[in-house]
Amino acid sequence: MSDAVLADTADLWNRLGRKADLRAKAGLTRTVRTRTDAIDLAGNDYLGLSRHPAVLAAAAAALTEHGLGASGSRLVRGTTEIHEAFETDFARHTGTETAVLYSSGYMANLGAVAALAGPVLLDAHAHASLHDAARLAGRPSETFAHNDLDDLERQLREVRPSLVAVESVYSVLGDAAPLREIHALTSAHGALLLVDEAHAIGTIGDAGSGGVPAAGLAGDPGVVLTATLSKALGAAGGVIAGPAVLRRHLHDTGRTFIFDTAPPPAVVSGASAALAVARESDAARAELARRATLAAEALEMPVPAAGVLSPPAGDAHAATAWAARCAEEGVAVGCFRPPSTPDHRSRLRITINTGVPAEDFDRAIAVVRKTR
Structure with missing residues (x-):
C-alpha cells in the first residue's frame, strides 16, 4: 500500500474518531x-410468545428436520413447505390475497417500496426502514406532518405520489394512524397506501389481525401491508402482503427477495405457531x-x-x-x-x-x- 493510500486511510479513521467524540459529547x-x-x-x-411452549416445540421440530439455516435464497434452496404455509396463513390472517416472506421487516419494507415504483410520500414519523427504503431504492420522496390529514391532502395534490407510507401503530410514540381517513385521501388521489403493521399484528384488530383489518380495509386493492415477525410473534423475519399480482412481481423483480438468504425454517415454524397462538389470545x-x-x-x-x-x-x-x-x-x-x-x-x-x-x-x- 502506497504512502498516499496509507495517509488517506489514516485520515478516514481520524475523521470517524472525531465524529464519535462529538456524538459522545452530545x-x-x-x-x-x-x-x-x-x-x-x-x-x-x-x-410473551418467544418462550411459549408451542412456539419452542414447533421451532425445535423444524430445527431437527431442516437444520440450522435455510441454505439459500427463496428461489434456490431456501423455500420449504414451512415458508409457503406461513405465507398462506398470514394472508388469511390479515385478509389479503397473498403474502411473501422475507428475512427481516427491514428487508420487507425495502422490497415493498422498491417494487412499487414512483414518488413516495411518507408520514414524518414512519419507521426509519421506510425512509431508508425510499432513499436506497432511488425513489423521490417527501414527508407529511405526522397524522396530519390536511398536510397529507395538500401534498397529495402537489407531490402527486404513487405511494403513501405510514405505520398503523407508530414504533416510537405508540399512537395510531387514522387509516380510514388516510385511505380515503390516497384513493381519491390515485395513490397506493403502504401500511407497516409491525406493532399491530397480534396486538390489535379481530384475533390480532392488525390495524388494516380493524379499519375495514382488509383485502382492499389500494392497500399493501408489511410487517415483521419480531414483535408480537416473538420470532424474526418480515412479510409483504397484498394483491396476488404483487407476489409474482416480487418473485420476478424483487432484489431483497431474489438475492437474500431465506429465513431459517425453524424460525418460520416458530412464527407459524406464534401466529396460531396469537389468533386465540x-x-x-x-x-x-x-x-x-x-x-x-x-x-x-x-x-x-x-x-x-x-x-x-x-x-x-x-x-x-x-x-x-x-x-x-x-x-x-x-x-x-x-x-x-x-x-x-x-x-x-x-x-x-x-x-x-x-x-x-x-x-x-x-x-x-x-x-x-
Whole structure:
C-alpha cells in the first residue's frame, strides 16, 4: 500500500474518531449490552410468545428436520413447505390475497417500496426502514406532518405520489394512524397506501389481525401491508402482503427477495405457531390494553394504541441517565435519542410484555416513575 493510500486511510479513521467524540459529547453514543435478567420493558415480545411452549416445540421440530439455516435464497434452496404455509396463513390472517416472506421487516419494507415504483410520500414519523427504503431504492420522496390529514391532502395534490407510507401503530410514540381517513385521501388521489403493521399484528384488530383489518380495509386493492415477525410473534423475519399480482412481481423483480438468504425454517415454524397462538389470545390482548392504560396513567401520558409508550426525558444525557437508574433497579427500558426519535426529543421507550408477571410489571412501572 502506497504512502498516499496509507495517509488517506489514516485520515478516514481520524475523521470517524472525531465524529464519535462529538456524538459522545452530545450523549448519542450507542452501546451494545448483553441481555440481563431484568424485568423486560424494552423488548417487543408483546404477548410473551418467544418462550411459549408451542412456539419452542414447533421451532425445535423444524430445527431437527431442516437444520440450522435455510441454505439459500427463496428461489434456490431456501423455500420449504414451512415458508409457503406461513405465507398462506398470514394472508388469511390479515385478509389479503397473498403474502411473501422475507428475512427481516427491514428487508420487507425495502422490497415493498422498491417494487412499487414512483414518488413516495411518507408520514414524518414512519419507521426509519421506510425512509431508508425510499432513499436506497432511488425513489423521490417527501414527508407529511405526522397524522396530519390536511398536510397529507395538500401534498397529495402537489407531490402527486404513487405511494403513501405510514405505520398503523407508530414504533416510537405508540399512537395510531387514522387509516380510514388516510385511505380515503390516497384513493381519491390515485395513490397506493403502504401500511407497516409491525406493532399491530397480534396486538390489535379481530384475533390480532392488525390495524388494516380493524379499519375495514382488509383485502382492499389500494392497500399493501408489511410487517415483521419480531414483535408480537416473538420470532424474526418480515412479510409483504397484498394483491396476488404483487407476489409474482416480487418473485420476478424483487432484489431483497431474489438475492437474500431465506429465513431459517425453524424460525418460520416458530412464527407459524406464534401466529396460531396469537389468533386465540384475546385475553392477552385485553391484558396488554389494561397494562398500557395503567402505565400511561402512572406516567401521566395519553393511552397508547397498543404496547408502546415513550415518555419524554429531556436531552440525550438525561434519557441515558434515566434508563441507567431503571437498570440499577432491575428494570430494562429502551432509551431512544435522535436520530431514533422522529420528533427529535430524547425519550425512554417502554414496551408492554404480557409474559412478564403482573406484580413484576407493576413494580417496574413504579421504578420508572420513581427514577424520573
